[in-house]
Amino acid sequence: xxxxxxxxxxxxxxxxxxxxxxxxxxxxxxxxxxxxxxxxxxxxxxxxxxxxxxxxxxxxxxxxxxxxxxxxxxxxxxxxxxxxxxxxxxxxxxxxxxxxxxxxxxxxxxxxxxxxxxxxxxxxxxxxxxxxxxxxxxxxxxxxxxxxxxxxxxxxxxxxxxxxxxxxxxxxxxxxxxxxxxxxxxxxxxxxxxxxxxxxxxxxxxxxxxxxxxxxxxxxxxxxxxxxxxxxxxxxxxxxxxxxxxxxxxxxxxxxxxxxxxxxxxxxxxxxxxxxxxxxxxxxxxxxxxxxxxxxxxxxxx
Numbered sequence: 001x002x003x004x005x006x007x008x009x010x011x012x013x014x015x016x017x018x019x020x021x022x023x024x025x026x027x028x029x030x031x032x033x034x035x036x037x038x039x040x041x042x043x044x045x046x047x048x049x050x051x052x053x054x055x056x057x058x059x060x061x062x063x064x065x066x067x068x069x070x071x072x073x074x075x076x077x078x079x080x081x082x083x084x085x086x087x088x089x090x091x092x093x094x095x096x097x098x099x100x101x102x103x104x105x106x107x108x109x110x111x112x113x114x115x116x117x118x119x120x121x122x123x124x125x126x127x128x129x130x131x132x133x134x135x136x137x138x139x140x141x142x143x144x145x146x147x148x149x150x151x152x153x154x155x156x157x158x159x160x161x162x163x164x165x166x167x168x169x170x171x172x173x174x175x176x177x178x179x180x181x182x183x184x185x186x187x188x189x190x191x192x193x194x195x196x197x198x199x200x201x202x203x204x205x206x207x208x209x210x211x212x213x214x215x216x217x218x219x220x221x222x223x224x225x226x227x228x229x230x231x232x233x234x235x236x237x238x239x240x241x242x243x244x245x246x247x248x249x250x251x252x253x254x255x256x257x258x259x260x261x262x263x264x265x266x267x268x269x270x271x272x273x274x275x276x277x278x279x280x281x282x283x284x285x286x287x288x289x290x291x292x293x294x295x296x297x298x299x300x301x302x
Contacts, residue, residue: 171301
């Protein structure tokens with residue numbers, strides 16, 4: 001199998017959910033990971049099975065984003081039975097929490113292993129745009145998208161990215177907090193603003209500083225199980241109330257990410273530029289990892 005890079009450029013999404021968790025407001029990486037996983041392991045597996053594709057990671061370039069208040073969460077959505085005439089005893093009294101919605105324009109780079117390139121080319125030509133407009137990402141509708149392209153060389157991918165409107169790559173910066181004694185405190189310190197470390201009288205006039213340079217932010221990267229999975233009824237849409245569903249309660253896992261200006265990473269190509277100059281993609285390709293001891297599944301680019 002050969003490695004390729006599928007570029008899905010300029011995907012415009014409306015009413016995307018910017019609540020990556022109950023603690024963070026950021027572009028939802030876990031939802032984008034679910035989109036990439038569905039595209040490769042369901043769509044391509046069903047409609048281009050002869051391509052024999054295998055997902056090896058994805059990178060996100062955010063071109064534009066806006067956040068605004070959405071509608072208050074519907075209490076009926078939190079009822080047992082999914083709102084299908086629940087009994088009075090099944091009603092839950094949830095808090096009224098406002099949503100954080102918005103729009104985003106992003107490009108996705110999906111790293112694939114493909115055994116039949118011609119079958120992949122046929123899928124791109126005949127079905128790729130059609131399936132994009134039928135999909136949703138983080139609850140948002142895709143209303144516009146550029147034509148997907150596939151590249152075998154990282155140099156050609158970078159040249160195509162250079163032709164798009166500029167934006168920000170999302171880079172994994174978990175290494176800044178991974179070895180700390182208290183990772184959560186280290187995460188908070190990494191995104192906080194601190195007064196300058198000086199005793200001079202002019203300290204009040206000096207701007208506050210952050211511990212690390214760059215545009216760092218906290219985001220949800222996965223989930224940690226709070227219990228062992230077990231069969232429960234009424235825990236999934238599209239199934240009968242009498243059918244149990246394998247289900248477990250979990251809480252979000254958080255980490256540190258950084259927005260990197262695209263033009264800062266992409267090399268300026270010339271005829272002498274090596275085809276193997278792919279250092280710019282390091283730390284950008286996210287993929288699922290598991291940590292069995294803590295019962296955690298999380299995204300990492302390391």
